[in-house]
Amino acid sequence: MLSKVTSLSKAPALFILVGICSAILLYDTGLPFIVSPLTGAVLSFGMILLSSRGTVKGFWAFSFLVLLLSVCMGYYSLARIEHNHVDNTYVRMKGHVLSERAWGGKRAIILSLDGSRYIAKVSPNKGYREGDTLFVTGYIIPMKSSLKNPGGFREDMYWKAKGVKGEYLPESMKLLSSSGKDIHSWRSYLRQKILLSLPEKTRGYMLASWLGAKDPDLVQIHSTSGTVHLLAVSGFHVAILASGLFFIFRNFSACNILISLFLWLYVALTGFAPSASRASMMLQLVLISRFFGRPVTPINSVSVAGVIMLCWNPFCFWDLGWRLSMVASLTISAFVELELHKRVKVFLISPMVWLSTAALIISAFGQVPLSGTVVNLFTIPLFGILLPLASLISIWVLFGFPFGDLFSIACEIPFLAWEKVAHFFCFLFPYSLGSNWFVIIISVLIFFAVIFRSISYNFYRSLSASGVVIIFLAFLYKYILV
């Protein structure tokens, strides 16, 4: 039996996750297929040793098991990446629109053709909606490989993370029907109802929270205040829903089953957003562990969710939403394990997440607004109340119950007030952190230091272990990625 002393007993899945992520990253940088998972396992073992102070009974056997799993899952993920290609084919068949979004001057739609997903970029005046059934003719071609530009946007990976296999070049597309009984048609119907029934701000937040669709105006407002994460369906939304469900079903004997059911229904409604899927998976693990009476650590649950998602679709690794979600949730779950006063934790958790995700945000968007450190402090608890309240009012309005208009206007006021306050703080802190090496290093250092501290035993050990990881990453960036 492994004692609690070792990091392995606290978060074994974390080391498997490190192994798989390293294997994918190294394979992407040009390391051969056969070597990447083995190198990932070496790194994983390095992390185990850096975070342990000695052996206990079963340490080596358990380490071996973890590394073996890391290697096997690494090979499996790479094999999935390697075999994800399509041949040039001419198609003439029925297809379903699974999702659509603006893409430059066009609309990008994900089509399901014969069970596989393909991306098509069509003229915006075509007006196809999610859930539509089309008869299509045209060519399927492999997606153009984007440049391996570290930090740059890689379009092919973006789509592949959404399960897309190739690109469909339309020759003709004919709309057959607009209504169906699948989840996509329901999403489309709900979107239409929200757009037609709710006032501006409320509908923007409801579209984001319920369907994962982002209103461009809200994105602009939240980007400048560093709170854009609230518009992505994330663990925050799942946690709000789960709390509500716990409250409602607390006296039911099948409480866990009911919570799981509603939780996954919500995730399906959001279009299986990576961060929502990750959070639900994590919560599901907690529920299962609770049912079997097994101990559970938050950091291990997050890692297990990450491992499952990578095995399900290894291209998730390139999804910025997935990366941000993993980094933020690992930081939160590691931070709550630290031996600090509760009030200090509550006060520091938001800046810690802001700092640990800063490197990713800077590499993707070029800058991260400083106002986010302050605005997030009051925005997260405020939206924790506003979003469920607005959701309840929106359900009332959507069902056409009396006084719906009055309620929806009342709901709009706090959102408008928040906007004014956020603007004020952005005015007070108009600065942004740009692409700066110092900021990136601090961000990565804080992330790894918090992780090591939660699984390790000593502050200085955690800091020096993070230093080792940073030196390795710097080497990787300097000599391999560039």
Add this chain to the structure above:
Amino acid sequence: MFTRKRTAIFFFLGGIGCFIIAALLVWHFTGKFVSSGPTTVAGPMPGQIEVVSSNSEARENKGNRQPSKWVIYITGSIKVPGVYEIESGSRVYQAVDKAGGLTSEADPVAINLASALSDGMHVHVPSLEERSNSPDPPVPSTATGKISHSYSSNVQGKTDINRADISELQTLPGIGPKTAENILSYRKERGCFNSIEELLKVKGIGPKKLEAIKDCVTCYPR
């Protein structure tokens, strides 16, 4: 106490050692196959010098030796699709034999079994159903991935905007010599059209003109 401290230090040093080993592995293997070429003999493109397994071998053989094997990728209605090594100078029927032969769904008319192969070629054997759906002939392609087969620019009465010449383009409704020239220069500049809608980016073609010609054109990737 001292032993525990020493073990902790050993563990830490072991961790650093693992990171150093990982760095060495990365340093040693990254881009190896890109910079030194493949470890298996892939054979030359017609008229080109082959890439061989190691730098020393490359120096010895540079420019002279023809490889005895070619690598062919064969897909479609054949019994065992996949990548095969085949004697250089082989023809399509030999590749088909190597892949176990045609299946009962294969369309033997759509593929020229006597065609000569080249190294790195992709041979696709269409099925009868595929031919009835597709206006295009089978797809043999070179190692660089570009389709080497010369397609007709007029498929099922439609003009392929990626292959049509200036006179063919002028047969389209509303397309004069100037616009046809603009289409050709756009195509030359960008490589090819990815969709019919991309014609909107050509000077002189607006939504109305596109509407008029879109039923008369097709766009097959080059």
